[in-house]
Amino acid sequence: MTGDNRVQSGGRIDRAKPIGFTFDGKKFTGFAGDTLASALLANGVHLMGRSFKYHRPRGLLTMGSEEPNALVGVGSQESRFTPNLRATQVELYEGLTAVSQNNWPSLSLDFQAVNGLFSSFIPAGFYYKTFMHPKGAWESLYEPLIRRAAGLGRAPKARDADHYANLYAHCDVAIVGAGPAGLAAALAAARGGARVMLFDEQAELGGSLLAESAARIDGKPAADWLAATLAELAAAPHVTLLPRTQIFGYYAQNFLAGLERVSDHLASPDPKLPRERLWRVRAKRVVLAAGAHERPLVFPDNDRPGIMLADAARGFLARYGVTPGARAVIATAHDSAYRAALELAQAGVAIALIADLRPNAEGEWPEAARKAGLRVETGAAIVGTRGHLRVSHALVAKRWADGSAGRGEAIACDLIAMSGGWTPSVHLFSQSRGKLAFDETLQAFVPDVSAQAERSAGACRGAFALSEALADGAAAGAAAVSAAAPAPVSVEGAPAAHGGFLGLSPPHGDPQKSKAFVDFQNDVTARDVTLATREGMRSIEHIKRYTTTGMATDQGKTSNMNALAIASQALGKTIPQVGLTTFRLPYTPVTFASIAGMSRRELFDPVRQTPLHAWAAENGATFEEAGLWKRASYFKRPGEDVKAAVARECLGTRERAGMMDASTLGKIEVVGPDAAEFLNRLYINAFAKLGVGRCRYGLMLNEAGYVMDDGVIARLAQDRFHVTTTSVGAAHVITLMEDFAQTEWPDLKVWFTSTTEQWATIAINGPRARQMLEPLVEGIDISAAAMPHLSMREGHICGVPTRLARVSFTGELGFEVNVPADYGRAIWEAIWAEGRKVDCVVYGLDVLLILRAEKGFIVVGQETDGTVTPDDLGLGKMIAQSKPDFVGKRSLAMPDLAREGRKQLVGLLPDDSQFKLDEGAQVVDAIAPAIGTSALGHVTSSYFSPTLGRTFAMALVAGGRSRIGGTAYVTTMQGTALVRIVEPIFYDKEGKRLDA
């Protein structure tokens, strides 16, 4: 079938290009230029969906992105399946596979439609009043049932096969909407030489002009004017035209976000094309020309398939050559529906009746309809409809003066085209924080005061007539480029249309007994809205939340004004008194992946690798995450397990020598005449008198007095320091330095440069470390006498400049070779070659953690957690008492930080020397602590030590230092373990090895 309901000519489809597609497994044919909606209508299919709550059969209400009913799932492959798409926006392509949603077993026979029978038992908010007993039944019984019944489409089960792109753009004038107002604005702005971007959500630019068959603009048929205008814009050098691009968000400082549908409409898109593009646009000026939405009339059973908005009915004919019915009743309160009636009649649709709610209808359009011989009844209301899967009758009655209506006369029809008038689309204006005002004449909210460099034009601010919209758009476009408004173009054949009606259509009988839908998708009826007001919901936000009106996927585009009118009537207030709900972005739904772009897997966050990464990877390293860094944990040899590798690396380092890549350590060059003073204020230690060539361990607190970072700081010259930080803390520390320098001590002359990536850092530890380096180093005497522990020298290694430090985080004799990053690998290999002569090992982070813990050295973030003071760690002596101030000093004097009984760092030796405590386990006094027992503290680090041949741990324990020598228990997953509390140092207490 190519469609029984297609007229012979006209419309913007290409009858020479038939296109095959399926809906619910059934094959159909449409034409190039069709949407799924128009193609189904052409084939006589009106039933396209089921509603959310009552599962009522539904057809198209609209022709655009505001469609609430016709939601479908599209895609034959699981990896390209998309639910909840509006059939009105899905462009037809060969092989398109669409399915209906939210029904079982089928669209035409849906068992859950029984909900409709019980509808009087499940009014708005019923779930707040029920399902409470017995206790626990909600989550075990009712909720699972409700969840299964709720939801619209189903989510795809496979990973998305498409990709998505992100773009940033700037322009002088961004114009949203390419109808007459937007096009006129674009012309005016482009002629003024501005960089213009014109966005429209539809596949073709033109807006209402695409369905304009009668009017003449500038002496030409509207279609010709449109073509000429688009040609001029396309040829203009600074104009970007973006069809299929919906602006969905209007943020601060004229920042617009738009979604472009790039390839969904193509049968076999180039795989290089993204599916969608996200545009982030910063515009000097914005012109909103977003048009208006037609409103339904709220009468009983206004939701049957075959009941649609009048201008949608006209639009399907004008744009797609489809007649949406054979015999129509027009239900209206606005002149524009007369135009629909006339055009439908011309195409051969029988117009049974035009029922106009208004007492009189005297505009040019009603006159034209009368002249054409159409039957017009004014003061006539629709008081009901009949039909099941398609409307069969309209019940038309006289409207009485008291606001009610008489008994309806059944008029046979298969189409009801309705119009309650037009609502300006103020969503984006409202998102921009502009203030709306209620226009009493238009009975609509219109933009009042702009909050940004923005101007609304055309129907979105109530300038509905074609001539008005064109003039308004031209003026807005000209104003955006500070030009005078151009002379208006002539318009013929497009008389203004007036009218409108808000709220519940005059009912026959008790409106509480019928279902007159306000929000179609969420099944909210007029009586739900009045029920909410009766129950004390006075704010429109409460009414919205209680009934869910306006909360469906169309976000109330067709329903909000009617709901507001019904509510204000029930509350006895005016519409502006009740007010609007906020317009939340996005304007229509936006694909997650479009916003997320390429950011997945290795592109999710940058991966930082050291200059020695490749060497480590080639030599068997296993890596772990440390912030953005990849760090080698250990280097397993063939046949080794983790424990064996760790033991080999530990013992090798302690007994001979070990090398480690320490390049991830943060490095900051702190320079300036006041550099020493600056560090003096930032760290707890004294730096003023640190000699050139010497290093000092530095501990940094936050303002609350707690340890925040640590590192070794070397003085290279009077005014120059090489500062190291923790690997993960580097960025934070330099930010903090800048913060203090710029805001607290702007008088200090000091500058900071992050040099983490400039240097490759190689740590060499162990008794044979010096032996390995000696042959390679030039110009530095590294003997124990010339280069004591905690010193730094500049010189060369293998001909490359180096900063060589004598520091140790393992307790062994230790050096740190810093060389420019590009030389890192070569120097590493040279040292490694020397190392092999003395049987050196390479070790990873896991090994370092054990070696340092054996010595009782802390790791910030492990022994500390933002609640630990230097004294808690046993490092109180580092505080330079002579300093007048440093960051955190004031807080250290607070009563709680100075009190007795704080948690202090201790060592733990499990009674069972082979049992490893869990890090994070709680330290308690009792062997079997009762629930609710207060913990004494927790285990911060716990390892098996190959050197000691046993397990050990560090812990923060209340009053810990006074408990040394005693015992305690540590919780395990099974129970508790007995531990001895010892000093937090397990190896070489005297520090002899360090000074070797």
Added chain:
Amino acid sequence: MKFSYLSLARQALGGHQGWPEQWRSPAPKSAYDAIIVGAGGHGLATAYYMAKEHGMRNIAVLEKGWLGGGNTGRNTTIIRSNYLWEPSEAIYGHAHKLWHGLSQELNYNVMFSPRGVMLIAHSHHDEQSFKRHIYANRLAGTQNEWLTPEQAKAFCPLLNIDPSMRYPIVGAALQRTGGTARHDAVAWGYARGASTLGVDIIENCEVKGIARDASGAVSGLETTRGPIATKRIGVVAAGNTSVVMAMAGVRMPLESFPLQALVSEPLKPIMPCVVMSNTIHAYMSQSDKGELVIGAGTDAYTSYSQTGGLHIATQTLEAICEMFPTVSRLRMLRNWGGIVDVTPDRSPIISKTPVPGLFVNCGWGTGGFKATPGSGHVFAHQVATGEPHPINAPFTLDRFRTGALINEAAAAAVAH
């Protein structure tokens, strides 16, 4: 009228004409025994328990907008109690107990749904921190358990545990008793309960000033609906607390940040629980209606604007698509923000203040919805008796002077 199947059936037969209003809308009286500022969940719960447990009936709740329209009506409703420190476990645990049975207590279905809250660990550091929580929680009798990646996937089949992730999942901490509730119903249920007990809930009534007598004690409030006398004020104004407290000259250790959330279009059930990742800043659950409910981290800068930037939603959706790859074709339906009040130690303040008669309950930041019943219950005690309930005793304003912080950011926020 009691809500039940019976009343629903009766009303159905009568066309639902007989439902009474759920709460009254009285004009403010000239004086009250006590006034709560802010009709969010916490403020309404406070008033409810003051009336119910402390017999105070001549009290009012003042709200500048519509009740429940602040963070209560904007949050992602995650409820859990597996916090680290004992005072936190006590208050969140207290709330957790009250959640079980709140629907019955209020005769209002708040849809508390303990479907499980799973926190994802992406690194060795996360694992250490989560296990520490688990050990602390077990000792306190708070349910929390460690799952391997495979167990986590079994609990939430949508979860990606592929090693190709940028931050592969190394495990998860699961609180099976955690879950969600319906935020509006919590506000409405407490409002109805309080109003029925005689509490005046006055909407569209913004507090503009706090009056004090010669001794410095509070004597009343200036509001957009006129002055109201009272000797006891409880401020529960979330993101606006600093502004209200400044009216009494009290400077608060708070920063206000926008926090965003978003939902997808409704879908058939795919997400059986709540999944959170603090490391990559995203969390997700699915509402009864079928919408995926997604939350983000706070904006980087302080602000009172309820719309956050697109870059924050971007980061969140990046993380969501990474953790749940099959949701990437789904679509964002609504995106919004709320203003959260953040303390330096990320724990609330439920306390008296230096001004006699002035009490404050704030600082719940990004996570106070879960505490609503417990917070209201103990704050009612504080305002009604002037003395703290044992559970809120540690959460003083004074702790920022003494240093006795309850640092819940602790185990998460510090570097290696």
